[in-house]
Amino acid sequence: xxxxxxxxxxxxxxxxxxxxxxxxxxxxxxxxxxxxxxxxxxxxxxxxxxxxxxxxxxxxxxxxxxxxxxxxxxxxxxxxxxxxxxxxxxxxxxxxxxxxxxxxxxxxxxxxxxxxxxxxxxxxxxxxxxxxxxxxxxxxxxxxxxxxxxxxxxxxxxxxxxxxxxxxxxxxxxxxxxxxxxxxxxxxxxxxxxxxxxxxxxxxxxxxxxxxxxxxxxxxxxxxxxxxxxxxxxxxxxxxxxxxx
Amino acid sequence: xxxxxxxxxxxxxxxxxxxxxxxxxxxxxxxxxxxxxxxxxxxxxxxxxxxxxxxxxxxxxxxxxxxxxxxxxxxxxxxxxxxxxxxxxxxxxxxxxxxxxxxxxxxxxxxxxxxxxxxxxxxxxxxxxxxxxxxxxxxxxxxxxxxxxxxxxxxxxxxxxxxxxxxxxxxxxxxxxxxxxxxxxxxxxxxxxxxxxxxxxxxxxxxxxxxxxxxxxxxxxxxxxxxxxxxxxxxxxxxxxxxxxxxxxxxxxxxxxxxxxxxxxxxxxxxxxxxxxxxxxxxx
Numbered sequence: 001x002x003x004x005x006x007x008x009x010x011x012x013x014x015x016x017x018x019x020x021x022x023x024x025x026x027x028x029x030x031x032x033x034x035x036x037x038x039x040x041x042x043x044x045x046x047x048x049x050x051x052x053x054x055x056x057x058x059x060x061x062x063x064x065x066x067x068x069x070x071x072x073x074x075x076x077x078x079x080x081x082x083x084x085x086x087x088x089x090x091x092x093x094x095x096x097x098x099x100x101x102x103x104x105x106x107x108x109x110x111x112x113x114x115x116x117x118x119x120x121x122x123x124x125x126x127x128x129x130x131x132x133x134x135x136x137x138x139x140x141x142x143x144x145x146x147x148x149x150x151x152x153x154x155x156x157x158x159x160x161x162x163x164x165x166x167x168x169x170x171x172x173x174x175x176x177x178x179x180x181x182x183x184x185x186x187x188x189x190x191x192x193x194x195x196x197x198x199x200x201x202x203x204x205x206x207x208x209x210x211x212x213x214x215x216x217x218x219x220x221x222x223x224x225x226x227x228x229x230x231x232x233x234x235x236x237x238x239x240x241x242x243x244x245x
Numbered sequence: 246x247x248x249x250x251x252x253x254x255x256x257x258x259x260x261x262x263x264x265x266x267x268x269x270x271x272x273x274x275x276x277x278x279x280x281x282x283x284x285x286x287x288x289x290x291x292x293x294x295x296x297x298x299x300x301x302x303x304x305x306x307x308x309x310x311x312x313x314x315x316x317x318x319x320x321x322x323x324x325x326x327x328x329x330x331x332x333x334x335x336x337x338x339x340x341x342x343x344x345x346x347x348x349x350x351x352x353x354x355x356x357x358x359x360x361x362x363x364x365x366x367x368x369x370x371x372x373x374x375x376x377x378x379x380x381x382x383x384x385x386x387x388x389x390x391x392x393x394x395x396x397x398x399x400x401x402x403x404x405x406x407x408x409x410x411x412x413x414x415x416x417x418x419x420x421x422x423x424x425x426x427x428x429x430x431x432x433x434x435x436x437x438x439x440x441x442x443x444x445x446x447x448x449x450x451x452x453x454x455x456x457x458x459x460x461x462x463x464x465x466x467x468x469x470x471x472x473x474x475x476x477x478x479x480x481x482x483x484x485x486x487x488x489x490x491x492x493x494x495x496x497x498x499x500x501x502x503x504x505x506x507x508x509x510x511x512x513x514x515x516x517x518x519x520x521x522x523x524x525x526x527x528x529x
Contacts (some may be wrong), residue, residue, distance in 0.1 A: 055429055081435030091430035095448045095525060107509050150430075157434060178528055204358035 002136075004067075006031045006161060007052060007193055012061035014047055021047045023216035031160075033191045036203040037226075039213035040241045042237060045196040048213070049163050052194065053083045061108070066160055081109050086153030088166040090146040092138040098125060098149045099134040102156045110157065117156075124152035128182050144175030149180055164187065164195040198243055204228070275510065279503070295493055299500040302487035303480050320483040321504055327397065327479060330464045331404035334460075335465070338409025343416025344442065357413060364410035369403075370471050375488035376403030377475030408465055415457045419450035452523055459516030463509050470505070480504055 005028035014022040016094045022044045029035050037045045051063060052058040054070050063070045065079055066112050071081050093101050102121035106112045112120070128148035130141075138146055147167055155161060164183065180202050187193060187206040197203070203210055203224055210227050212220040212235075220233045228244075231237045286292045303320035305311035315322065345357035364372065381399040384392045394402065423446050431441035473482035484501035488494045 053433055055433060077432075077435045077437050080433055085427060085433035087430060089424035089426055091424075093427065093430070093445055093449075095452070105431075105436060108440050109435040140526060153434070158350055186400070229382075 003031055004090065005029055006066055007194070008062070008064040009048070009051075010062040013059045014044075014051060015059050021216055022051070024061070025213075025216070027218060029161075029192060029194060031192050032190045033208045034187045034191075034195065035209050035211055036205050036207040037194065037196045037211045038198055038203070038211060038239070038243075039219075043191070043213040044216040045213050046091060046165050049085075049165050049194060049196050052161075052163060053080050053085055055085075062227070067183075071215065077109070081105075081157050082160045084151075084157060084159035084162040085133060086147070086150050086154055086162065086167045088170050090138070090143070090150045091171075092146055092150055092153070094138050097135050098130070098133045098141065098152075099135055101138070101149055102153045105153070106156050108204065120156055121152070124155050125149070127185075129154045135234060142175060143171045144178045147171065147175075147179045148182055151179075151186075155186075161192045164193065166196050166198075168197065168199055191198055199245065200228075212239065214239070252370035275506075282499075284502075291490040295491070297502060298491070299484070299487045299493075299496055302490075302497075303483045303500060303504060305478075305483065307478070320479040320480050323397075323478060323506075324466070324469050325405060325508070327401055327472055327477070328462070328469045331401045331469065332462050332465050334401065334405035335412050335461075337407035338405060339416050342409060342413025343420060346413060346417040347420050359409045363412050364407055365414075367407075369407040369468055370474065372407045373400065373403035373471050373475060376400070376406065390418075396477065400475060400477045403446025403473065403475075404465065404469060408461060408468075409463060412458070415454050415461065416450070418457075420446055422453050423449050452525070454522060455520050461511070461521070462516070464511050466509055466512065468504060470488075473500065474487045 006158060007027065007029040009025050009027040011143075012022050012025040014019070015192065017147040025044070025048055027035075027048070035156055037048070039045050042097060045241065051058050052065060054063075054073075054076055066082055068079055069078070092098075093104065096104060099118065099121050100160055102124055103114075103117040106120060110117075122131065122134060125134055129150055130145050133149070138149070141149065151167075152161075161194060167183070168179050171179065176199070180199060183193070183195070183202065184206055193206075195202070195207075207224050210224055212222075212231075212233070213216055214235050220227075220231065220236045222232070227236070227240070231240055286296050290511040304318055304322070305320060307317060307319055310317075316326075318414075342357045342360060344355040346361070348354055376394075376399045381394045384394060420442075427445055427449065430443055431445040432438070436444070469479060473479050473485070476482070478486075481501055484497050487500075490495035491497070
């Protein structure tokens with residue numbers, strides 16, 4: 001890629017009480033790259049992701065996003081506005097319609113005019129395939145539709161990076177595809193993405209790199225082809241044999 | 246089928262039984278009782294005169310005035326004014342107290358917790374007497390009579406200060422009832438903590454706490470009768486005045502109780518309507 005990494009993690013440690021959740025994580029993500037993070041539950045995947053936009057603070061180590069060291073960031077809100085995040089449980093704002101969900105941060109953080117924010121929101125809802133749901137409240141949408149609104153909401157900020165924290169694990173099987181399709185489109189358009197997911201189909205189709213985590217460490221970093229044909233680490237092999245049936 | 250909160254499940258007894266079950270019988274019973282009561286009063290000219298006089302006492306003009314605007318009347322109107330103004334102030338205090346109670350700042354947390362615990366541990370009656378007989382004279386002395394809270398201001402401040410502590414806990418509980426993911430989603434979009442509170446957390450929390458806020462408003466209307474102890478001519482005080490002038494305790498306190506009941510009933514109907522209107526579509 002030849003460019004500077006847009007996300008840099010160096011020797012990142014994180015404790016939750018007595019649990020040592022991250023034990024020295026190093027990771028570089030380059031602009032335009034799609035990195036899929038896999039690993040057993042409790043391996044620290046989500047924690048690592050949440051450290052990248054400082055939803056979790058770290059105990060030791062160094063994180064830099066888009067050239068800004070997070071521990072020195074004077075305005076974390078500015079950094080976060082450049083990082084879109086999609087959550088497992090969508091976390092849409094239930095008191096706002098789909099359209100208002102996508103508009104809110106544009107208005108409040110980006111200070112866009114109502115007309116501009118609405119135009120952008122409608123464009124994004126069309127892009128994720130649900131323009132007709134603009135005036136629906138989250139509780140009136142299916143899980144897949146909610147997650148697509150959540151993606152539109154994150155994209156409305158024109159982020160440089162998108163983080164996905166198990167975006168399809170709370171969805172019924174028939175809704176997973178509609179969300180993955182949106183993510184695939186994003187990947188093709190060159191969005192920098194870090195995706196915690198066990199959707200191996202997505203990993204195969206879109207990932208430039210797959211990162212396998214176990215017990216708070218990155219155990220193996222490899223391309224999708226290599227991972228599925230010849231995983232090096234025994235723990236990776238064991239994990240793959242479990243999830244690939 | 247799903248059963249909505251606050252309504253009975255449908256019975257198997259057919260349409261008539263269903264219809265009978267839907268009637269708000271408690272309202273019907275109250276209306277019947279009041280009608281019987283008023284009917285009895287109207288039947289006797291002596292009773293009529295007494296209750297008419299009691300009514301005049303509790304809707305009188307301030308002492309020494311023959312006529313006055315409706316707004317300036319004492320008794321019922323003073324009770325309403327003290328409740329509305331006191332509650333508005335208590336809401337502000339409660340909101341600030343509640344926000345402080347959930348803040349990570351140890352100073353604001355300590356201040357609000359101190360306020361809540363101290364005020365909740367002292368009877369409202371004592372707080373109102375403090376406001377009227379301790380704080381107000383002390384302020385007057387300290388400021389050379391410049392700040393004079395005697396009368397209505399001191400009563401309202403006492404009520405608001407006391408209720409603010411309860412409302413702070415209501416706000417705290419409401420804010421804490423909103424899932425953590427909401428704050429995270431707002432912050433991940435680049436919103437500041439105050440922005441996330443204002444646009445994401447509080448609008449949801451308010452809907453959650455509407456019932457307790459309504460209950461507290463109604464409770465405050467009743468507790469406003471406590472301001473009569475610092476000599477404010479509210480509904481209760483005017484009722485007592487009527488009783489001491491006429492020695493008719495039965496008629497006097499009947500009037501007072503009935504008027505309080507009417508006001509709280511109307512309020513609780515209004516609160517129900519507001520709750521229904523603010524419910525979000527698509528959820529139970």
